Amino acid sequence: MAKPKRFTRIPKHIGVIPDGNRRWALSKGLNKEDGYGNGIDPGVELYKQCLELGVEEMSFYGFTMDNTKRPREQTKAFQKACVDAVTALTDLDASILVVGDCDSLLFPKELKDFIQRRSFGRGLMRVNFLINYGWQWDLRALMANRKEKVPGGKNIAEVLASSDVSRIDLVIRWGGRRRLSGFLPIQTVYADFYVVDEMWPDFKEGHVYEALSWYQAQDITLGG
Amino acid sequence: MAKPKRFTRIPKHIGVIPDGNRRWALSKGLNKEDGYGNGIDPGVELYKQCLELGVEEMSFYGFTMDNTKRPREQTKAFQKACVDAVTALTDLDASILVVGDCDSLLFPKELKDFIQRRSFGRGLMRVNFLINYGWQWDLRALMANRKEKVPGGKNIAEVLASSDVSRIDLVIRWGGRRRLSGFLPIQTVYADFYVVDEMWPDFKEGHVYEALSWYQAQDITLGG
Numbered sequence: 001m002a003k004p005k006r007f008t009r010i011p012k013h014i015g016v017i018p019d020g021n022r023r024w025a026l027s028k029g030l031n032k033e034d035g036y037g038n039g040i041d042p043g044v045e046l047y048k049q050c051l052e053l054g055v056e057e058m059s060f061y062g063f064t065m066d067n068t069k070r071p072r073e074q075t076k077a078f079q080k081a082c083v084d085a086v087t088a089l090t091d092l093d094a095s096i097l098v099v100g101d102c103d104s105l106l107f108p109k110e111l112k113d114f115i116q117r118r119s120f121g122r123g124l125m126r127v128n129f130l131i132n133y134g135w136q137w138d139l140r141a142l143m144a145n146r147k148e149k150v151p152g153g154k155n156i157a158e159v160l161a162s163s164d165v166s167r168i169d170l171v172i173r174w175g176g177r178r179r180l181s182g183f184l185p186i187q188t189v190y191a192d193f194y195v196v197d198e199m200w201p202d203f204k205e206g207h208v209y210e211a212l213s214w215y216q217a218q219d220i221t222l223g224g
Numbered sequence: 225m226a227k228p229k230r231f232t233r234i235p236k237h238i239g240v241i242p243d244g245n246r247r248w249a250l251s252k253g254l255n256k257e258d259g260y261g262n263g264i265d266p267g268v269e270l271y272k273q274c275l276e277l278g279v280e281e282m283s284f285y286g287f288t289m290d291n292t293k294r295p296r297e298q299t300k301a302f303q304k305a306c307v308d309a310v311t312a313l314t315d316l317d318a319s320i321l322v323v324g325d326c327d328s329l330l331f332p333k334e335l336k337d338f339i340q341r342r343s344f345g346r347g348l349m350r351v352n353f354l355i356n357y358g359w360q361w362d363l364r365a366l367m368a369n370r371k372e373k374v375p376g377g378k379n380i381a382e383v384l385a386s387s388d389v390s391r392i393d394l395v396i397r398w399g400g401r402r403r404l405s406g407f408l409p410i411q412t413v414y415a416d417f418y419v420v421d422e423m424w425p426d427f428k429e430g431h432v433y434e435a436l437s438w439y440q441a442q443d444i445t446l447g448g
Contacts, residue, residue: 066447135413139380142366156363178417182447185409189359193402193417223290223406 001206001213009216011169013057014050015191017183018043020175020199022074027199033074035201036081042203043085047092047127049205053212057126059165060085061183065134068106075106082131083110093121099162100132107132117164128165135182138162157186167191169220172211174200190222225430225437233440235393237281238274239415241407242267244399244423246298251423257298259425260305266427267309271316271351273429277436281350283389284309285407289358292330299330306355307334317345323386324356331356341388352389359406362386381410391415393444396435398424414446 021035043060050058062082068075087110089096098114100107111131141161157163162184168191171183176197180188194211198204245259267284274282286306292299311334313320322338324331335355365385381387386408392415395407400421404412418435422428 064447069448135410136380139363139366139410142363143380143383156360156367159367177442179415180413180417181445182413185413186359186363189404189406189409191403193404218401221405223288224293 001209003205003209004213007053007212007216010054010212011192011215012055013059013166013168013170013187014055015059015061015168015171015183015188016043016046017061017171017173017175017181018200018203019173019177019181021078021201023175024199024201031073033071033077036074036077037084038201039081040085040088042200044088044092045205046203046208047089047094047125049208051093051125053208055125057128057166059128059130059168059184059187061181062100062129062131062133064130064182065101065104065106065132065137066182068132079106079108082129083108086111086114086129086131089127090120093124094127095119095123095125097126097128097164098131099128099138099165100130101134101137102132104132126166128162130162130184133162135185138184139186160186162187170194170211170215172196172208174198174203174207190220192218225433227429227433228437231277231436231440234278234436235416235439236279237283237390237392237394237411238279239283239285239392239395239407239412240267240270241285241395241397241399241405242424242427243397243401243405245302245425247399248423248425255297257295257301259423260298260301261308262425263305264309264312266424268312268316269429270427270432271313271318271349273432275317275349277432279349281352281390283352283354283392283408283411285405286324286353286355286357288354288406289325289328289330289356289361290406292356303330303332306353307332310335310338310353310355313351314344317348318351319343319347319349321350321352321388322355323352323362323389324354325358325361326356328356350390352386354386354408357386359409362408363410384410386411394418394435394439396420396432398422398427398431414444416442 022032025035097117196207246256249259321341362385420431
């Protein structure tokens, strides 16, 4: 759809599940691993679009520990795509954080500098990439830190490995699947969930306008 | 839709978010609190239908701690509806567990006997009711238990307050909202999510056949 004149409600934080790279590749007669490289430009376009719309934070589902059990050529391809995507954003006024298990060899060494948030240019938007992420790893910090004093009133979100990632208002998933697949289970407890049937490499700005048009009509109760 | 001849894949565990009771009441010219009582028969019908289909476990989102901040007449109405729903199931061969904070005065005292699973009749299906539940309460057990020895390899699901509730394959939400609203965030990490636009008191068996027909076409990857 074309860009509406204005939205009255813009989600502060959008979660992005860029799924369907392999199905897209197969549909083009390519090998599965050839899909990921076609997901970088869509990520840059989506970021620019959301920046213009006034979104304050985005979280991209890069790859998970589970994903790395796939064939080696696929793992190498999505590792490279994630490094390229983060690198591309460093030129575009983002404040970047990478969240994931960086002690593993499957974590791309080029991204180790990003496990503390780094601001580039004007640092206009917080952008989080989940890289070698796992929901059990994220939550295990609650148990691992159990020797420390956790005040009773402390919010669980504050003791997650992903504690610098805020609550998500809207999750948009490309590729037609209607599930979270382990994506930030705590930050998404109240998130509205919009599914785009097209595969991620077929991203169009219209998808976001559709998602936001739908989002306008949702109430926000935060469980109340 | 009518009942299909057969389903090749039946979810083992279905999560149920029976939303829309208040909107249904308003649409009938009733007070908001009058909707809940009309949600008990649908629950019984749904249970019988799922039992016949071969579903092994169901989890119903009764009410949450957040919900109890609503006006008192609403709180009283959904507390009563939950007691009535659990009571109705005791006649129908279910193995019933109530999960929620039973130390609070907002937890119906009639349900205290169900905080350990109890089997009725032939105990054919595990049925879990979330009553005065909260996702923070559920996960806080990970922190509360931090003095105990938690073996490194132990699954997080095993140390939840809701540890006797298994992984959910399919969540069906009535009432049109596309979000989990704090419903068992750990058990639903990989769940497929189906939304019925009709309000819960307007439940029809056809809704489940539609959900299952859709579910047939989903792959199961468990994050892989």
